[in-house]
Amino acid sequence: MAIEAMLAHAVDQRVPDWLDRQRISNKLAIEFQGKQWTYRQLYERAGLFAGTLKSLGIMPGDRIALLARHGLVFAATVHGVIQREGILVPLNTRLQPVELAFQLHDARVSILVFDSAHRELAMQTTKALMELQDAPPLHLELNGERWDDQVTPVYREYIDLKATQCIMYTSGTTGLPKGALISFGNHLWGALGSAIRLGVQPNDRWLTPLPLFHVGGQSVLLRSVIYGTTAMIHASFDPVEVNRAIDEDGVTLLSVVPAMLTQMLRAKTKAYPTTLRNILLGGGPAARSLLEVCVKENVPVSQSYGLTESNSQVATLGLEDSLRKLGSAGQPLAFTEVRIMGKDGLVPSYQEGEIILRGPTIVSGYAHNPKANEQAFRDGWFYTGDIGYVDDEGYLFVLDRRADLIISGGENVYPAEIEATLLTHEDVVEAGVAGMADERFGQIPFAVVTLRAGATLNQEALEEYCRQRLAGYKVPKRIVTADALPRNASGKLLRRELHSWL
Amino acid sequence: MAIEAMLAHAVDQRVPDWLDRQRISNKLAIEFQGKQWTYRQLYERAGLFAGTLKSLGIMPGDRIALLARHGLVFAATVHGVIQREGILVPLNTRLQPVELAFQLHDARVSILVFDSAHRELAMQTTKALMELQDAPPLHLELNGERWDDQVTPVYREYIDLKATQCIMYTSGTTGLPKGALISFGNHLWGALGSAIRLGVQPNDRWLTPLPLFHVGGQSVLLRSVIYGTTAMIHASFDPVEVNRAIDEDGVTLLSVVPAMLTQMLRAKTKAYPTTLRNILLGGGPAARSLLEVCVKENVPVSQSYGLTESNSQVATLGLEDSLRKLGSAGQPLAFTEVRIMGKDGLVPSYQEGEIILRGPTIVSGYAHNPKANEQAFRDGWFYTGDIGYVDDEGYLFVLDRRADLIISGGENVYPAEIEATLLTHEDVVEAGVAGMADERFGQIPFAVVTLRAGATLNQEALEEYCRQRLAGYKVPKRIVTADALPRNASGKLLRRELHSWL
Structure with a gap:
């Protein structure tokens, strides 16, 4: 049937732009250190930033590196790059110039965007970069929270799910960082899988003190715009400040790593309010003792297993299983498949092996790295290098993060x-x-x-x-x-x- | 990049089977007149029913008509047919034999499944059918809530999103009913779009007193298994019983039509508990007076616009807009596009015209009906025949359901x-x-x-x-x-x- 094929093509490859869908809303899009942007405001800033990129000659498909920790600047850049149909290369601000230069070079970056706090690092990075390539990238220093409103805003109407949203660098056992190609589809399916596991509410306020240049942080930004809910960002982690936000600011979801949760529980002076639905615990398996304290103190926590290459969550333990499956990272999200690969092929439940993954949240590969792709992506499966097993109910237990991580x-x-x-x-x-x-x-x-x-x-x-x-x-x-x-x-x-x- | 293409193919076309993902759960899948099935139980029944179909020679792709109103029987059949990879033809039990015979004939049905309450109607239907075709379909009478546990259960592992889950008949201005081809993808994207608009919670209990043979009812069954939440079913609509369930049974979501809600509000003796998150109001625009009563009495209601051809919701008004946009069916769901077509092409906001739709919840066409497909599906858009307009914020106002409906x-x-x-x-x-x-x-x-x-x-x-x-x-x-x-x-x-x- 010709019509069937035609429609199928149209609806599978692209969806209406997420930010465009929220653009007339006065709902809070982002909250950062007491400052708030509605979706309408975020939409305007993103359009202006996209217009600025265009006025500088940046074309769709160009790579745009970002060196910033300021939450609003970061959010406007992420969404501005999307509107310009560029590819973001979010940089870890803690890296040294030689490390950053490697990523800029490897990703074929056209322009380096930075906030004033990182001007010096940007200059040193460019200097280091010139030892790797002939031409420097353009520089664009952001002027605090002000956007050039003289340019003509640029907006897109649709999102191609196959297109790359960002190249995010992740190190590996081989030493050299690899640029994971995170697509819009990876974000969409991740958001939907997460919504099914953790729930989503129109009034959700998802706080993350995690860096926005990693998947754990950036995915909160993207999910919020897909859901039309509020992303709450902290510039850095302060247990007292996170506890205060939970108590006073109506946080419903929180993304942290175990070390942060440990500090939060120590600093906490009273029980968390019931507005806090769930604490998503990523970044490696938590100590059993930490999880037991959470159960005892009625802190709603969901151990999760995720990677850059899966654009965060692979599996997450539902709250209803907190006790019954303590120590497990839960079942795979709805659209993700997990298998355990032994030396001689797939192994049955309870048997250890390498965790391998398949599904629409898994990246399509690493940028400009056929060798790494060949090693990690085999027969449609992504080989994580992590060791674990699944029990007879399909719950994943991660034993060891990838060799010696x-x-x-x-x-x-x-x-x-x-x-x-x-x-x-x-x-x-x-x-x-x-x-x-x-x-x-x-x-x-x-x-x-x-x-x-x-x-x-x-x-x-x-x-x-x-x-x-x-x-x-x-x-x-x-x-x-x-x-x-x-x-x-x-x-x-x-x-x-x-x-x-x- | 070869890997990219390969993965893209794998993850776009199919997802892990929804029921399979829930199969080990002791969570409630279905509640019907005081009886409850866990997901484990639903999975077992569905597998047995699929096995029975197989033992009768029913093959993947065969059409299986269902004539039943019993909720558990209906649910087991829906999921059993999915496990057998058959195509369900849910029949309206209120139709006359000649009407039913037309649908059986048109859909090329291989087997007619019915419960004992509809044995007589099934016989008369087959008799009427024999005037249209030579061979009768197989008959399978279900034995109350008992399933043949001597057969070998049959299960699938993946769901092909392009495959047809059911052929659902909808009448039209031309008089003869048309069989809308509802795909698994239509269900998945509908579930996800609905989750974003209405929210979804792991503890959701979605009640529908709507017939399960229409989209409004069946979609609750399918969505619940996608979410892993509980579907609550009433055999027929009784305002007192629905109110009681809301008060006592922890209903979080409710699907009804305006006439039902009117009766519920009249029968109600106290305010609804806060466990009730939202009443999804489908089946035609509600009277303004009804919506005003809801606002006044703080009844959380979301006017929705949907069709069989969109597998229910096209647009739904978020609760936050209840007052501000009273009378609107809301913005389109996240993945659905709505445009207004005038005589000379698309018209701007506030101008009336025919409502046309595009997106992954829209069916690919009608079964065996090239003429109707040609009329309704043009240039990738579905022409609803309904009249409406969108305001300058993209909110849809439905003025008239399709000509004279x-x-x-x-x-x-x-x-x-x-x-x-x-x-x-x-x-x-x-x-x-x-x-x-x-x-x-x-x-x-x-x-x-x-x-x-x-x-x-x-x-x-x-x-x-x-x-x-x-x-x-x-x-x-x-x-x-x-x-x-x-x-x-x-x-x-x-x-x-x-x-x-x-």
Whole structure:
């Protein structure tokens, strides 16, 4: 039937633009440090920013990097880039110039947008970038919360679900960050899967103190506009301020990582109000003790398992299962499939293996990285590298984040990346990095190194060497020397055994 | 990028089976007259029913007609047919055998499933059907709430969103009912659009006293399994019983038509509890006075505009707009587009015209009806025949349901169909049918006829003549004679002028 095919084509590939649908609403779109924007205001700012991009010659499909932590600036840029049909490259503001330069170069960025707080970092980044490529990207410094209202606003009417919304960098076991291609479809299906698991209410107010340049934060921005609900943003995490917002500002949903929740529970002076429907706990498995405290104190918390490559939630434990399945990350969201891959193929329930994923929230691949794509995307499935099992009811239990991943205050830290940096130092012959427990950040990295004959360890100098090349949270907090590193028969570093040197 | 294309293909066309995802849950799936089924139980019954269909030789793609009003039987059949990958043809139990036979024939039905309450009607229908075709369909009489547990259950793992879930008949201005091809995608996108507009909560309990063989009822069944929430079903509408369920059974959402709500408000003795989040009001525009009473009495009601061809909701007024946009059917749902088509093309806001629709909840066409498809589906848009306008904020106001449609107690009654029946009577030369106001049903049909020379009107005999050929709600409640019917210059019947004969 010709009509069937025609309609199917039209409705599958695109949907009416999400922000356009909210544009006449006086409902709150964003709340940030006491400032509020309605959807009408967000729509206007996004259109002006898109117009500015256009006036600078930025075309649909161009990559636009963003270096900012200011919530309103960030939100206006995210939505402005969408309206211009550009591709956002959100940058981690904690990275060093050489790290940022790698991402700008790898993503083929046309313009670097930054707020004044990051002007210096933007300049250094561009300087570092010039060692990788001939031409610098354009620069656009945002003027606080003011947008150029002399330009003609630019708006889109439809969203192509296959199109890339952003390239988000995630490190990996190989050391070099990979740019995950997050599509609009990934956002839409993620929003819908999340709505079914956590519920959605027209009056929802979803707070996140997570950085907006990671999926956990950005997805709150995108979901809110899909739902037409309110995104509440904190510039950084302050347990007292989050608790206050829960008590006073009508927060209904909250996205945090376990280390944050631990601090919140410590700082909390009274029970949370019933307006708080759910705390979505991402960024690595929470300690059982933390979850038990939540059950005991009636704190509604949902352990979740997610990745950049799945645009956040893969599986989330429903509140009704908090007790019955304590420690599980729950069942996969409605549209996501989880399987466990053993050495010889898929394994049955309760058997450990690599967690592999399929579904419309999984990214289509990494930008400009056929080798990584070949490794991670096989036969339509995404191989996470994480280890886990599912029980006989399909609940996922994550045992180990991808080989040796350290999660420090919600940031993923990959030993391989730090080891690679240590190895560039002339005194270092071998380097092994692993995570050690930390009260505040959950985990922090430490290093064990072997030195060239005759060299002695200058811990301070080596740390400083790392600090110039790595974001602060990646710098090993302890460095010890060894005669040799623990390796298996085939010479593979056994990072878990590094703890015996502590 | 090959991987991209491959994944895109996999994730767009199919999703994990909805019931399969809920199968291990002890959560309530269905509540019907004091009986309750968990999802585990529904899953078992559906699998057994699918197994029975298979044992009878029913293959994927075969059409399975259902003649039943028993809620649990209906639900098990709907889900059983899905598990067998068949196509459901839900029959209106109020129709006459000749009307039902037309649908069975038109849909190429392989098997007629009925409950014992409809055995007689099923037999008569098959008898009538044999005048249209050579071979009768198989018969399957359901044995109360018992399912054959000797068969091997049959289950599917994935749902193809393009596949047809059911063929649902809807009458039209042309007289003959048309079978709308409702796909799984229509259900999924409808569920998601509705979730965003009305909200969805893991503990939702959605009650409908609407017939399950219409979209308003069936969509509650399908949405609930997509959400993993509870569908509450009443065998028929009783205002006292609905009010009791709201007061005592934790109903959070309710689907009714205006005539039902009017009776509920009259029967109600106290304010509804706050557990009731929203009353979704479909089946034609509500009287302004009814909506005003709801606002005054703080009854949360959302006027909605929907059709069989859109698998229920097209637009729904959010609660926050109840007052501000009283009388509007609201903005289109997130994935649905509404435009107003005038004589010379699309018209601007506030200008009246035909309401046309596009989006993933719109059916792909009518079964075996290229002519109707050609008329209704043009350039990717569905032409509703309904008249309305949108205001400058995109809110839809429905002025007239499709030409001369009578809505009687939530049932669509098409004058053309009744007129065609009257015209088959030997005494009737001309016939015109229109709706007149009715306290209980909102509207009821009446007829104006001209008779052949020498004949006199025997109202009783003519009513009986209709009763044998039309469902009771379609039989004109008054029949008057005239010398001639009101017609325009080109001879077109002016149905609205028929009221002057009353």
